[in-house]
Amino acid sequence: MIDLSINFGGIKAPNPFWLASAPPTNSGYQIMKAFEAGWGGAVWKTLGVPVVNVSSRYGSVNYRNTKMMGFNNIELITDRPLADNLREIEEVKKYFPDHAVIASLMVESRAEWEQIIKDVENAGADGIELNFGCPHGMCERGMGSAVGQEPEVLKTIVEWVKEAANIPVITKLSPNISHITDPGLAAVQGGTDSISLINTIKSIVGIDLDSYAPYPIVDGKGSNGGYCGPAVKPIAMHMLKDLAQHPEISKVPLSGIGGIETWRDVVEFILLGATSVQVCTAVMHYGFGIVREMEAGLRQFMEEKNYTTIYDFAGKALPNVTEWKHLNLKHKVVAEINSDKCIGCDLCYIACDDGAHQAIALPEDVTNRIPSIIEENCVGCNLCSLVCPVEDCITMVKKDDGTEHVTWHERTLNDDVPTTFDDDRAGGKGHFVPKPSDALK
Amino acid sequence: MAEYKRPKTKAEFDKNFKQKKPLMNDTEAYYEASRCLFCYDAPCIQACPTSIDIPLFIKQIHTDNITGASKTIFDSNWLGNACGVVCPTGVLCEGACVYNHQDVPPIQIGRLQNYATNKTIDAAKIIFKVGEANGKKIAIIGAGPAGIACACEARILGYDVDIYESKDKPSGLTVYGIAPYKITNEEVLKEVEYLQKQLNFNIKYNNAINSKKELAALEKDYDAIFVGVGLGATRHLGMDGEDKDGVVGAVEFIEELRMKQHEIKVPAKVVVLGGGNTAMDAASEAARMGARKIVLAYRNSKQKMGAYGFEYDLAISAGVDSLFNVTPIVITGNGKVEGVKFAKTEMVDGKLKANMNNTFVVRCDMVIKATGQAKQGHLYDMIDDLDIDNKTRIKINDEFQTSNPKYFAGGDAINGGAEVVNAAYDGKMAAQGIHNWLKNS
Numbered sequence: 001m002i003d004l005s006i007n008f009g010g011i012k013a014p015n016p017f018w019l020a021s022a023p024p025t026n027s028g029y030q031i032m033k034a035f036e037a038g039w040g041g042a043v044w045k046t047l048g049v050p051v052v053n054v055s056s057r058y059g060s061v062n063y064r065n066t067k068m069m070g071f072n073n074i075e076l077i078t079d080r081p082l083a084d085n086l087r088e089i090e091e092v093k094k095y096f097p098d099h100a101v102i103a104s105l106m107v108e109s110r111a112e113w114e115q116i117i118k119d120v121e122n123a124g125a126d127g128i129e130l131n132f133g134c135p136h137g138m139c140e141r142g143m144g145s146a147v148g149q150e151p152e153v154l155k156t157i158v159e160w161v162k163e164a165a166n167i168p169v170i171t172k173l174s175p176n177i178s179h180i181t182d183p184g185l186a187a188v189q190g191g192t193d194s195i196s197l198i199n200t201i202k203s204i205v206g207i208d209l210d211s212y213a214p215y216p217i218v219d220g221k222g223s224n225g226g227y228c229g230p231a232v233k234p235i236a237m238h239m240l241k242d243l244a245q246h247p248e249i250s251k252v253p254l255s256g257i258g259g260i261e262t263w264r265d266v267v268e269f270i271l272l273g274a275t276s277v278q279v280c281t282a283v284m285h286y287g288f289g290i291v292r293e294m295e296a297g298l299r300q301f302m303e304e305k306n307y308t309t310i311y312d313f314a315g316k317a318l319p320n321v322t323e324w325k326h327l328n329l330k331h332k333v334v335a336e337i338n339s340d341k342c343i344g345c346d347l348c349y350i351a352c353d354d355g356a357h358q359a360i361a362l363p364e365d366v367t368n369r370i371p372s373i374i375e376e377n378c379v380g381c382n383l384c385s386l387v388c389p390v391e392d393c394i395t396m397v398k399k400d401d402g403t404e405h406v407t408w409h410e411r412t413l414n415d416d417v418p419t420t421f422d423d424d425r426a427g428g429k430g431h432f433v434p435k436p437s438d439a440l441k
Numbered sequence: 442m443a444e445y446k447r448p449k450t451k452a453e454f455d456k457n458f459k460q461k462k463p464l465m466n467d468t469e470a471y472y473e474a475s476r477c478l479f480c481y482d483a484p485c486i487q488a489c490p491t492s493i494d495i496p497l498f499i500k501q502i503h504t505d506n507i508t509g510a511s512k513t514i515f516d517s518n519w520l521g522n523a524c525g526v527v528c529p530t531g532v533l534c535e536g537a538c539v540y541n542h543q544d545v546p547p548i549q550i551g552r553l554q555n556y557a558t559n560k561t562i563d564a565a566k567i568i569f570k571v572g573e574a575n576g577k578k579i580a581i582i583g584a585g586p587a588g589i590a591c592a593c594e595a596r597i598l599g600y601d602v603d604i605y606e607s608k609d610k611p612s613g614l615t616v617y618g619i620a621p622y623k624i625t626n627e628e629v630l631k632e633v634e635y636l637q638k639q640l641n642f643n644i645k646y647n648n649a650i651n652s653k654k655e656l657a658a659l660e661k662d663y664d665a666i667f668v669g670v671g672l673g674a675t676r677h678l679g680m681d682g683e684d685k686d687g688v689v690g691a692v693e694f695i696e697e698l699r700m701k702q703h704e705i706k707v708p709a710k711v712v713v714l715g716g717g718n719t720a721m722d723a724a725s726e727a728a729r730m731g732a733r734k735i736v737l738a739y740r741n742s743k744q745k746m747g748a749y750g751f752e753y754d755l756a757i758s759a760g761v762d763s764l765f766n767v768t769p770i771v772i773t774g775n776g777k778v779e780g781v782k783f784a785k786t787e788m789v790d791g792k793l794k795a796n797m798n799n800t801f802v803v804r805c806d807m808v809i810k811a812t813g814q815a816k817q818g819h820l821y822d823m824i825d826d827l828d829i830d831n832k833t834r835i836k837i838n839d840e841f842q843t844s845n846p847k848y849f850a851g852g853d854a855i856n857g858g859a860e861v862v863n864a865a866y867d868g869k870m871a872a873q874g875i876h877n878w879l880k881n882s
Contacts, residue, residue: 344539
């Protein structure tokens with residue numbers, strides 16, 4: 001029997017699907033609607049001293065036929081009075097006592113932190129999330145990512161909060177930093193119960209070619225926004241991995257955020273150590289109903305793999321994410337083209353010839369467009385299989401027998417690595433490349 | 442049994458002759474363009490008689506560079522707009538699309554092409570400049586696709602151009618002979634007008650070149666002459682009863698239909714003789730004009746028909762019946778057509794023979810002969826030293842130059858009747874041939 005319920009650092013929820021603190025959690029109406037749709041938790045749109053917003057707030061990166069592949073916003077924290085939000089938190093908790101309602105908070109002084117924590121606790125919030133990530137507007141006022149970028153300041157505030165709070169505290173991190181482990185460690189040292197990441201990335205999503213202003217345009221001008229959506233998922237997963245592999249930070253649970261839209265995204269985040277996931281852009285694009293696909297997919301996956309709870313596989317990919325120097329240099333794959341499936345677009349040929357290792361040949365007979373792999377030139381880079389538009393047409397086939405295993409690290413220890421510019425041990429020595437003049441035809 | 446109501450108004454006519462390739466809207470074009478794989482050395486380019494860089498213009502449409510897309514199209518094909526809808530794309534570019542090998546619908550290249558050029562024409566964007574005047578003059582006989590293409594290219598190269606056209610409208614077959622559901626008269630004419638506006642070539646309408654004297658005058662006044670005439674009237678079959686009232690040639694029928702549209706009357710029962718694309722068009726058109734019973738009669742088997750399969754299917758879907766292996770012996774009737782007497786045909790020693798013991802009569806009020814057109818042999822005969830082949834086609838060299846060096850030729854005059862796109866290609870190439878010849882002389 002599959003049990004999707006979680007206990008995330010003291011916050012219980014019927015499932016790991018949470019709404020991130022963002023426009024979809026601006027009101028009790030939206031959160032109740034989301035819970036009805038199947039979401040297990042929601043992080044309320046950040047509370048604090050209410051702001052004044054601008055009109056025109058979101059920008060998008062569309063790719064080919066995909067709208068909102070990337071998305072950014074310049075909206076600030078809640079612009080609604082605190083009392084209204086508190087009243088609605090109370091009402092939501094009345095209807096949904098078992099769902100997780102987490103109050104995202106962002107204020108300046110210690111006194112303000114203490115006051116607002118008391119307020120949300122009184123309203124019945126199940127936890128607090130500290131917004132140390134917002135990279136636009138609020139950071140200009142010394143809050144949001146301005147805190148997330150200063151581990152010492154972050155640690156101090158976490159300490160204030162932990163001293164005042166009786167409910168669990170999640171610290172939300174900003175990705176706008178070189179090493180995510182710095183603020184991560186500071187949060188843990190400050191006593192946080194858990195960490196969520198990533199907040200949005202500073203971005204300009206586009207420039208209008210007539211008005212020369214960045215999107216979203218506010219009366220002829222724009223400002224950097226916070227970038228999110230499917231485009232940021234790889235960055236988020238990398239940062240999640242960094243925290244999940246850290247000996248100190250990994251002692252607290254991690255909530256994954258960043259481009260999550262489908263069950264596959266959810267499973268990937270969990271495999272990298274997340275035990276709750278937060279979603280915003282996908283809901284802003286498709287509505288709360290997408291959770292049905294996430295839940296059905298997650299259940300199907302768990303059933304097929306024989307897992308009962310998400311804890312059965314949380315972090316399961318972490319041992320396989322290693323440093324480059326530990327990768328097996330003796331592993332060898334070569335591309336193989338299935339000529340029955342090939343449709344003759346020859347994208348693999350041109351990608352390899354112009355963009356990789358000149359390891360694909362076109363047939364002599366021009367009427368037959370099926371290319372072939374020049375096995376001795378193929379370095380197994382995958383590019384051809386990545387550009388191929390046909391499912392399973394180009395596959396990477398293992399050529400080594402699996403008996404040899406040598407890593408860069410081991411070779412370094414054995415003093416068997418190239419050390420001079422013209423070292424004979426260079427990996428590409430003797431590897432075929434065409435003559436420069438062959439390019440001129 | 443055809444089910445079209447006889448069109449009595451322009452609106453009813455347009456409904457019965459609904460465009461087979463309607464103009465795309467922006468959204469459809471955007472999504473369709475996004476599907477293009479951008480194949481290397483793309484098969485669609487190879488399949489296009491004018492070698493339009495199709496993946497490039499599709500990418501330009503996708504990035505909203507419509508003017509650039511049109512430039513790409515017109516650079517290769519001066520009748521790019523018409524060709525987008527009148528070309529048999531299913532056997533040309535779209536037939537070559539690699540998606541066909543994957544059982545995925547090919548990119549709708551023709552409609553995308555028409556979308557781009559239509560926008561550019563409607564916006565009256567100037568994208569071409571007349572070349573610097575070189576003081577030389579070219580006469581063109583025939584303002585069909587070949588003549589127009591030759592004129593445009595010659596203007597770019599700096600020649601003065603006069604086109605001599607026997608009729609009162611430009612673009613020949615495209616306006617007089619293409620089925621109305623492929624392109625409207627307005628659309629044909631606006632493309633020529635658009636080209637003429639930026640390239641300033643003269644068309645002398647109602648100005649047939651019919652005599653040796655007129656040719657001599659052209660030879661005296663111009664540095665080179667391009668023969669871009671189409672085919673002539675429907676050939677006489679030499680069959681009893683062919684002179685009866687109600688017996689018409691297919692090209693004459695289609696021309697009248699295109700010019701007079703709903704104002705012509707097609708009787709209830711029609712027999713169409715022939716198995717080529719023109720026969721399919723005529724039959725389909727008769728149905729759309731409200732004829733009740735249309736019988737397509739072809740002397741050989743269905744497999745031997747010259748028509749494209751999709752043209753036959755279109756006629757059948759319009760309610761046309763077909764008879765194969767039958768040949769007309771006599772057209773019956775008392776002054777007016779009342780029927781056609783057919784004999785069954787059969788293969789005897791590899792030759793098709795009529796079996797006079799197996800005859801029958803199909804009653805009808807009209808007979809449309811789509812059995813081939815005469816060539817303009819009388820014109821060719823008047824040109825000194827002009828070599829023609831045994832099918833009355835003008836012989837040319839690689840530069841589209843005839844055996845009389847002052848004369849160049851292209852289109853139906855050299856191929857005996859093909860597509861608009863072939864004529865457009867020939868005309869363009871012939872202008873370049875003329876240029877190569879004149880600049881060396």
